[in-house]
Amino acid sequence: MTNKLPKRVRSPFLTFAFAAVGAAALSISSPVPATAQSTVSAFAQSVAEAAAREGEVAAFYRANGYQPIWTGNSAEDLSRRKALLTALSKAGDHGLPTVDLGDLKMRMANVTSVRDLGALEVELSTLLVDYAQGVSSGILTPSKIDSGIVRKINRKDGTDVLSGFASSSPAGYLKSLPPKNAEYGRLMREKLRLENAIQHGGWGKTVAAKKLKPGQSGDAVIALRNRLVRMGYLSRSASRSYDASIQKAVQQFQADHGLTDDGVAGAGTIAEINVTPEKRLASILVAMERERWTNFERGERHVWVNLTDFTAKIVDRGSVTFRTRSVIGKNVSDRRSPEFSDVMEHMVINPTWNVPRSIATKEYLPMLKNNPNAVSHLKLIDSRGRVVNRGAVDFTKFTARSFPFAIKQPPSSRNALGLVKFMFPNKYNIYLHDTPSKNLFAREVRAFSHGCIRLSDPFDFAYALLAKQSSNPKATFHNALETRRETRIDLEKHVPVHIVYRTAVAPAKGRVNYRRDIYGRDAKVWAALQNAGVALHAVDG
Incomplete structure (x- = not known):
């Protein structure tokens, strides 16, 4: 979001006085000009000039005859100004770049010509479009960040934004823009929690040990205990040994971070425990941006594959009704699984x-x-x-x-695709499938494939999909399987598939879960967000 008002120009003919009203509204008064027609014409010309490089904004003003929606003295204009500046003041809550509202208000208070007024009109419209697009569908273009993020973003058209805003309740329209799903709200709450933790000194001394296990004692165990307390995994304790309460806290931490939950703080667990709240906050801001990328109707029933979590889920009306482990693409340049959405149309049993x-x-x-x-x-x-x-x-x-x-x-139990594959035809040649290599599902990190998603429980996954169209889905599946011939079964109702990459996930119950950035994509997203003006913030407690 950029400020584009020209330098102040004094006019002997017009004097515009701007004063703050309420949270951020503007009151405008002007003397009667020589002719109203000449002023309108001059205003239209100044708007046209200021909007020349803002295609969608320019199109809006051409369509409405260059009528102002911000800079008049009507109650509607005042309400729009107040709503926009209030929203911009809270942009940081969404992990968006912030606008220097002090500078903006100062320039508003120093408008002295019709030319200034037209430039201000266009700037406020541009700020609205930037905010609306950013808070609803993200500020980044995913494909420019990493070639594996092939997700297409549907940006709101700027002309539609301005038209919709001008004809709606301003505050209500702005409130409708961010993602409405519960996950986004929970991520915002975690953002606030982490900001408070940073404000109060973080999570304390890091754990200086390669491995800690029950029964041990010493400074490293104390550091582990204190860090678990400050992160909320352990009640305040004076214990100096790795007791049962610490073991239970470590197990819960491991479960929340995709680690083997054996209660032993090995190298991987300690590395995750030592991650700073600042780094976790960056993960949350990235997750919020990614959530905005998927701010669309995902389907009453859909498949959700989170690459970093090594899971595939079937979601029905917002609830996970099936979950299985997955193996994803190996972390090398030509094997990483891409991120995109498509629609599953059929399954192939006994595939070639x-x-x-x-x-x-x-x-x-x-x-x-x-x-x-x-x-x-x-x-x-x-x-x-x-x-x-x-x-x-x-x-x-x-x-x-x-x-x-x-x-x-040919089809066989040794086939690399196993005994079933699930097809959502796409140009990346990615699909979900069975595998004869079942041992890999026991691994903590499961990035071994050439890019496709292998499922630990493909038969059960098939039963769950077929249950919507068969009274006996298991029999339907096995009747085809037992022929040992390649057989296609169409899904009567196609199922959207979303392959995503979330290193921070906020479940309805329990703490936020974090995962490793296995492909390094989130590091790239965070760098791009910083370049766009997003910053970490601590809040006063």
């Missing part, structure tokens, strides 16, 4: 794995060059759809670009 060309040429071609009979469970298919006799092929003459074959894996 059509090996992506990148995998075929980068991983399998080198193996075939060394041994034509390598990966014998895979079939090579030529351009006519025929299975290739490997013994008749000299693989050494092919490069990644010239390799002419497709590679497929």
Whole structure:
């Protein structure tokens, strides 16, 4: 949000006096000009000039005949000014850049010409559009931050913002803009809690130990105890040993941070305990921006995949009705799972794995060059759809670009996709699926795939989806499975799928959960927010 008023220009013909009324309103008075028509024309010209580089704002004023919505002396104009400045004064509550309202009010009080008045009219409209778009759908363009954040943002049209605001209750319109879901409100409360913690000195001395376990004592245990107390995981205690109460507090902390909850403070747990409240606050501000990116109707029933949490959930009317562990893309440049939304249309039981060309040429071609009979469970298919006799092929003459074959894996329990995949066709070739590699779901960090999302309980996931269209979803699924043939089952009602990346999640009950920034994306988002003018704030307690 930028201030664009020109320098003060004194006019011998007009004197405009601005005075604060209430929270931030403006009162305007002006003498009768030589001709009202000339003043209107001059005002229109000044608005047109000031809005020349603000396309949507300019379009609004062209459409309304350059009539002011801010700078008149009517009760409506006064109400709009008051509502906007009140909203801008609270922009920081939403983790948005703040406006120097003192400077803005000073310049409002020093308008001395029609030209100044027109510039002020446009500035207030521009501030409204910037605020409305920022608080409703975020201030950043995700795709400019990281190539894996391919989420499309639906910004409010500036002309629609101004028209809607001008024809509505100003305060009511501004109140309607932020996300209305409960998660956003809980994140705002956590923001306030962390700001208070920072104001009061943070969470105390960090824990200087590689590992602590029940029964131990010493300075590191005391530091652990004190930090857990200040974070709210432990009641005030004078215990100097790692007792049962500390163990229980550590277990709860671990559960809230996606760690193995064994009650032992190992290196990973201590690293998370030592994270500062400032860093947690940055995570909250990023989460709020991400929440604004998904400020749209998510679907009465939808699938919610949080990459950092390694989970996939089915949500019905706001409540999680199914949850399973997931494996996501490995943290290397060409395997990280992207963030986007699409719609699940069908599932494929006993799927064939059509090996992506990148995998075929980068991983399998080198193996075939060394041994034509390598990966014998895979079939090579030529351009006519025929299975290739490997013994008749000299693989050494092919490069990644010239390799002419497709590679497929027929349906089987050993298939890389397992026994079922869930399709929401998209240009990123990402889907949810089963896997024969079940051991990976026991890991704390589960980033191993080529980008698709593997599910720990795919059969149960399928039953839950089919329950909306089958009286016996389990039988429907297994009747197809037992054929051992590739079978497609369409979902009668398509289900939105949202693949998100949230390192801070505020559940309805319990404390806010935090997760590691496994792909480093939140660090990039936070840097971009800071560049846009967002700052950490402590509040007076």
